[in-house]
Amino acid sequence: MPDLSGINKMTKEIKRSDGRRVNELREMKAKVGVVPNADGSAMFAFGNTVAIAAVYGPRQLHPQHMQDPSRGILRCNYDLLSFSVYDRKRPGPSRRSQEISKVTEWALQPAVDLSAFPNNVVDVQIYILQADAGTRTAGINAASMALAHAGIPMRDLVCSVALGKNDKTLIVDLTKEEEDFSEGEGATDFAIAKLGNTDEFSLMQMDGKIQPELVNEVLRLGKEACDEILEAQKKALKESVESEEEK
């Protein structure tokens, strides 16, 4: 359990509806190799939020005018499956899915080295099987593991989590119920991604409001959460290597 000293200096510890402490992640599940037909794949879950990612490539990019002769291109596609949410989600791309695909690409790019693959593309397909908030962050965690599983040259893994403010209290890994909290100052959703072994952040997105003096505390809690996520990702990758070796 991470050190709680210094947490929420401005507020008191609150009881969350699922009994978690303010800085406690939901139960994580991580598994590599869940899509046999892909070059690399992974599943990552935060509680009831479940994401799978499948990687294809590097392969030649068509149409040709989209190719970059100096390096390969990373292309991400994120979507919610129709049955992943309470109201059926209309199939096909939306403004939301396009935005999340783009920020996922940006979040992963600093970790991936495609300089050896000019004119090629690495496609990352991310689908959300079950959504209970934090789907972009679960998707990034799954995608980072799937890229490593596919043998794509990487500088690091990418770890991602959503933090937030529930009225006045900072909390880690919000559920949909917590994201919809509307009393007092309401809810703030602050998604981050960072490289696993450095302090380089590759995603920071916020919905809602936060006092500027709380931002550093959000990042500190985010880093602690990312350390736990990195361990879960590494464990799953190690297990997949061990099971390959046994075959």
Ligand code: CDP
């Ligand atoms: O999922 P994430 O927190 O990254 O992104 P969001 O756009 O803030 O969505 C928050 C949550 O709203 C999702 O995780 C789903 O639980 C829910 N949602 C939904 O029920 N139907 C949609 N069409 C989109 C989102």
